[in-house]
Amino acid sequence: MLRTLIIGLGQAGWTLHLPVLTRLRDSAYGEGLFSAEPIVVYDPDRLPAGRRDGTIAPKRSLKEAREVLDPARTVVHVCTPPSARIEVLRQVAELGFRKVLVEKPLSADRAGIARILEVRDAWDLNLSVVSHWLDSTLTRRLTKLVYSGRLGELRSIEATQRKPRFSRSLDTNGHPSAFDVEVPHSLAVALRLAGEATVVDASWSDMEVNGHLIPRMGAARLVLRHDHGVRTEIFSELTSLLRERRITLEFERGRVTGYYPVSRDDDHALMTVETDGREETEIFRDDSLASFLMRTYRGYAAGHRITSDLELNVEIVSLLSDAKHLCEAGGRETAGVPGTAPSSPGTVKHVR
Numbered sequence: 001m002l003r004t005l006i007i008g009l010g011q012a013g014w015t016l017h018l019p020v021l022t023r024l025r026d027s028a029y030g031e032g033l034f035s036a037e038p039i040v041v042y043d044p045d046r047l048p049a050g051r052r053d054g055t056i057a058p059k060r061s062l063k064e065a066r067e068v069l070d071p072a073r074t075v076v077h078v079c080t081p082p083s084a085r086i087e088v089l090r091q092v093a094e095l096g097f098r099k100v101l102v103e104k105p106l107s108a109d110r111a112g113i114a115r116i117l118e119v120r121d122a123w124d125l126n127l128s129v130v131s132h133w134l135d136s137t138l139t140r141r142l143t144k145l146v147y148s149g150r151l152g153e154l155r156s157i158e159a160t161q162r163k164p165r166f167s168r169s170l171d172t173n174g175h176p177s178a179f180d181v182e183v184p185h186s187l188a189v190a191l192r193l194a195g196e197a198t199v200v201d202a203s204w205s206d207m208e209v210n211g212h213l214i215p216r217m218g219a220a221r222l223v224l225r226h227d228h229g230v231r232t233e234i235f236s237e238l239t240s241l242l243r244e245r246r247i248t249l250e251f252e253r254g255r256v257t258g259y260y261p262v263s264r265d266d267d268h269a270l271m272t273v274e275t276d277g278r279e280e281t282e283i284f285r286d287d288s289l290a291s292f293l294m295r296t297y298r299g300y301a302a303g304h305r306i307t308s309d310l311e312l313n314v315e316i317v318s319l320l321s322d323a324k325h326l327c328e329a330g331g332r333e334t335a336g337v338p339g340t341a342p343s344s345p346g347t348v349k350h351v352r
């Protein structure tokens with residue numbers, strides 16, 4: 001049975017990984033996979049109180065964490081921001097841990113990827129990246145539709161991700177741009193559905209809130225041309241008070257619109273298929289992080305090398321780097337709403 005060490009107790013580590021793991025350990029699904037011993041947690045800036053039920057064991061250093069854990073049967077979750085990754089990976093490797101999950105995006109740029117792969121190779125880390133939209137039931141259904149050919153050839157993909165991210169953008173600075181927050185999720189799906197791609201257009205905008213200007217954190221827009229001709233457009237807005245995670249696939253003979261769950265409040269997804277003048281909608285459970293963790297822990301327990309998601313996530317970082325370079329080199333400076341002309345260059349979104 002595997003134990004867990006969570007490093008970084010922010011949004012990802014504390015509010016996503018910890019509750020999902022706790023739930024899985026308590027459910028019948030987790031039987032024989034997750035140890036009942038406490039989940040060890042570490043964050044230099046947050047030392048939570050231990051829980052009365054003994055489910056977590058906070059530690060003051062990674063060395064202290066290592067003293068109570070056997071690396072051969074521990075999965076490490078690196079939930080620090082992309083800017084605080086490489087040193088953490090090196091430290092856990094030096095302490096003997098090999099089974100390591102890293103939050104997305106794997107890195108903020110190509111240089112970071114090269115350094116992460118160096119650490120992986122030097123220490124033979126069994127590295128997996130959290131790209132849980134690939135484990136989503138909605139993504140699986142979309143993939144099945146694409147490969148079945150039921151609606152003919154896939155022509156285009158459009159993803160729209162909106163949410164308010166004012167407080168976290170004001171309080172933290174681990175993400176260099178809006179490309180690093182939500183876009184990696186839908187980009188993983190686009191690559192899974194339509195294969196390799198190149199960036200043909202990209203733009204971003206600043207966030208301005210309450211007199212503060214946060215560069216590049218307002219919105220991000222990315223257009224891809226896949227090698228087999230499909231066009232993908234992804235638009236992510238972090239200044240919206242509405243939450244939405246929508247994906248639309250246009251086929252030769254129909255259209256599919258999917259909505260991923262938008263928050264931890266409810267883990268249902270919705271999918272509508274339109275073809276031959278008819279429309280069918282289904283709603284279903286879609287707890288993708290739990291599915292991802294189950295699959296990954298099973299792989300680690302069986303001693304598998306988990307590399308497939310790593311390659312795809314390296315590709316994601318490369319495409320996002322190309323998009324950022326395009327923006328820096330004077331691509332469109334303002335991310336507009338998809339399908340409309342962008343506002344004038346240099347304009348920022350004002351929110352007060």
Ligand SMILES: NC(=O)c1ccc[n+]([C@@H]2O[C@H](COP(=O)([O-])OP(=O)(O)OC[C@H]3O[C@@H](n4cnc5c(N)ncnc54)[C@H](O)[C@@H]3O)[C@@H](O)[C@H]2O)c1
Nearest residue numbers: 008009010011012043045079080081082084103104105172
């Ligand atoms: N998969 C998802 O749905 C999802 C959701 C949220 C965030 N994320 C990703 O998770 C990563 C973290 O984002 P977040 O929103 O949780 O950030 P956050 O700022 O909320 O939390 C990061 C935490 O890491 C800690 N930290 C920094 N350096 C550390 C170190 N050297 N050792 C231990 N802890 C350290 C910080 O003190 C902070 O508490 C990002 O890459 C983000 O994109 C993924």
